[in-house]
Amino acid sequence: MGNREKLLEAAKQCLFEKGYERTTVRDLASAAGVSMAAIGYHFGSKEALLNEALFQALDGGDAFIGEHEEAGDAAAFAALWRRLVASFSTNRTFWIANLETVLRAQRDPELRAQMAAGQGQGRSGMARVVTGEAEEELLEETVRSLGSVQLALVSGVMMQHLTDPESAPTAEEILAGLRALSAYLPPE
Numbered sequence: 001m002g003n004r005e006k007l008l009e010a011a012k013q014c015l016f017e018k019g020y021e022r023t024t025v026r027d028l029a030s031a032a033g034v035s036m037a038a039i040g041y042h043f044g045s046k047e048a049l050l051n052e053a054l055f056q057a058l059d060g061g062d063a064f065i066g067e068h069e070e071a072g073d074a075a076a077f078a079a080l081w082r083r084l085v086a087s088f089s090t091n092r093t094f095w096i097a098n099l100e101t102v103l104r105a106q107r108d109p110e111l112r113a114q115m116a117a118g119q120g121q122g123r124s125g126m127a128r129v130v131t132g133e134a135e136e137e138l139l140e141e142t143v144r145s146l147g148s149v150q151l152a153l154v155s156g157v158m159m160q161h162l163t164d165p166e167s168a169p170t171a172e173e174i175l176a177g178l179r180a181l182s183a184y185l186p187p188e
Contacts, residue, residue: 004042006032011053020050020097028167047104051111054101055118057094073132080129081171084154088161088168126154138157 001009004010010031011082014023025046043049088095105112124135127147138147154173160168169177 001104002035003032003038006034007039007042007049008053008056011049014055015050015097016094017056018089020054020100021161023050050097051101051114054097054115058098058118059121076132077130078171078175081144081174085157085161085169085171085174089165092162095162099159099162119151122151122154126150 003140006178007028010028011023013031014027018027023046025036025039028039028049039046039049043052086115101111105115108169124138124147127130127133127138127143127150130146130150131142133142157169157174
């Protein structure tokens with residue numbers, strides 16, 4: 001493994017253990033076993049390294065939500081929500097780092113563009129989990145509707161768990177709420 005890859009792995013570890021704001025250049029270099037100058041050489045800045053590591057961790061969601069069943073059925077959907085809710089507690093620092101990045105993106109147009117692209121991937125991935133269809137075969141309207149609602153739900157539930165974990169909904173309550181909500185939707 002080269003220094004670039006070592007730094008990315010170290011950055012992911014630091015995001016989970018310390019979060020975004022509390023991770024220093026020294027932390028990253030020490031965890032990777034490289035010089036602090038290697039961060040600038042490979043990424044340009046600590047922030048660029050942490051951003052890339054965060055996006056990789058989010059893209060490879062198995063790192064924080066665990067193994068999952070085949071997509072496209074009710075059991076897989078329920079299992080996904082159980083893993084997500086558990087992850088909000090067990091990987092709290094990582095999810096806070098995710099929120100910190102969202103806030104920083106509001107002042108950084110390049111980061112905001114990266115976040116927007118990541119949200120597009122998130123919508124597509126969430127639609128795939130629900131439908132079981134390959135992402136490249138999903139209709140854009142499915143990604144924009146089903147994927148967007150799922151992504152919004154993840155964000156909202158995550159914020160509830162980070163802010164007030166004692167009162168935040170369980171996976172079963174979320175699923176019950178979705179079932180109840182569907183009864184109030186107007187016909188098409």
